[in-house]
Amino acid sequence: IILLYLLKQKREEYKISSLYLWQNALQDIEANAPWQKLRKNLLMFLQIFAVILLALLLSEPFIRSNKNDSGEIMLVMDCSLSMQSTDIKPSRFEAAKKAALELIESCHPDTKFSLIASGNTPYIVLHNVNDKRRVIQEINALKPSDTAEDLEGTVELVNSLIRENSGIQVKWFSDGVNPIPGERTEYYSYNRNGNNYAVTLLSQRKLQTSKEIAVLSRIANFSQQTAELDVSLYADGNFFDARRVTTGAGESESLYWTGIPETVSKIECRIDTKDILEKDNYAAIILSPDKVSKVLLVTEKNIFLEKILSLMPNVELFRTGTEDKENLKGYDLYIYDNSMPEELPEDGHIILFNPPDNKYFSSTGESEYTRIQSSKHSLFNNLDSDTSFSALKADLYLLPDWANPLMENDLGVTAFEGYLDKNRIMVFGFDLHETNLPVKPYFPVIMSRIVQELLPESSKGISAVNAGDQIELPIDPEAEEVYIVFPDGNKKLVAPPFPVTAFSETTQTGLYTLEQKLENDTIKQQFFVNAPSEKENATAKSIRNDVEQNGGKEQNLRSVGGWSLKTILLWLLLLILLIEWWVYANGTAI
Secondary structure, eight states, rough: HHHHHOOOOOOOOOOOOOOOOGGGGGGHHHHHSSSOOOOOOOOHHHHHHHHHHHHHHHHHHHHOOOOOTEEEHHHHHHHHOGOOOOSSSSSSSHHHHHHHHHHHHOOOOOOTEEEESSSOOOOOEEEEEEOHHHHHHHHHHHOSSOOOHHHHHHHHHHHHHHHHEEEEEEEESSSSSOSOOOOTTTEEOOOOOOOOOEEEEEEEEEEETTEEEEEEEEEOOOOSSSSEEEEEEETTTTTEEEEEEETTTTTEEEEEEEEEEEOEEEEEEESSSOOSSSSEEEEEEEEEOOOEEEEEOOOOHHHHHHHHHHHHEEEEEEEGGGOOTTOOOSSSSSEEEEEOSSSOSSSSSSEESSOOOSSOOOOEEEEEEEEEESSSSGTTSSSOOOEEEEEEEEEEEOOOEEEEEEEETTTTEEEEEEEETTTTEEEEOOOGGGGGGGGGTTHHHHHHHHHHSSSSSGGGGEEEEEEEOOOOOOOOOOOSSEEETTTTOOOOEEESSSSOOOOOOOOSSSEEEEEEEEEOOEEEEEEEEEEEEEHHHHHHHHHHHHHHHOOOOOOOOOOOOOEHHHHHHHHHHHHHHHHHHHHHHTTTOO
């Protein structure tokens, strides 16, 4: 505006008969020069003031409320995968962290802070701390993980702290919508709805007829418009094929790849089209070579077990009578039917059906004419809801400290599993011949899962998992030390002590290595941890729908605490424009 007043437009020159009446116009002659000393002009000052007010309006100024200055504030920081998105620079998480630090600095020195990190497993970082420096250090130390957010768990944790202190104010920094609407919660949302695409599924199967591998991949479009995506497939690090797929907004498309040689050990799928989150544009799986496992069935006669075991791929079945049950060795899996040795084998895992009294676990009694149902165990995932069966009689067990229940009736536990030192054991307190379990349609599925769970080569089941998932590591009974090598190169000792608990530190995406050191050998097995994009987006969508159904509004912009100055500035800007119009219309400018 000042430059416009300095650079005046030149006048045209005209010849006239007299300058007598043009004395007052002499000052305008000086205005023909392009640069001159700036003169006071009321219109110029009014216009500058109007532009300043307009700039302030765009910055959405507010006066921060001081009602929490000496109270208590709970900070909730979303540390999940989606916060690594770059539609807000440098990332959503860094922008949220910066705002949280500014909020802390602006609070009264006596303010008490609690800090919750919301991720795959939400946890309390700090509770009722009035040391600003310590709170700032903890927030600076937070890093976003590659896992999906357990939003329900975070809400439950926040509500539990609110119940302890009804006056606490919640400041939630995330990229979705406020899951706890109300005056108590102030939600800061960092999400500009940038384009995001993801590989949400990658699976394979070997074609026995052609000795090739077929791969299925699912490509999802989490954006708000249709996208045309370039997708590539790699085998053992080498480019194999590329496709172009058109995916609608919020939809997914499946790609089927064939002709992959059976000798391939690693398959990767990549989306080459750029988006705001790079880590979910990639997925991979490890293919383990087929290895025949030696399984020994110790029984007098059990056609049910013999038939199922003989049909299982990559299983070499051996059978012996109960009189030879002692001092057996050299097998990957031992199955004892209606018998049990005094000393269990140490070189393989074990399944016991209707075992006698022994020194390893205790029976509390017997239940006759009973109905047995499955417990909440991963062996029964994705089966029909009714997996119960009838038994003529079944033993009831006192659950050992090292065991988890598998099956139960109204009186107690009838089957359990767990690690006894390095050996994994599954115990079923009934004779299969005295139940109708073998005629149930799900019996072959359960038995197949049980055997594959206990075979050393069951590592094929963890060829790829999602970040944040727990993994039952396939530990060899002869292993003396067990390590996990993370994608960033760090190495962690998992065992001893034995038994090895479920591994839950899958917070990074990438290639992991399970190292098992035996007395004379080292076994290395690899598996991929992929981004849980589908889970992350499904959770966000569910919460968004729930909030909208309950009358809440999605907040795409950052909320602010205090009183907004927008209305005042708008009225002031309107007043300035009216004054400028009046000054111009009445010619009173200086």
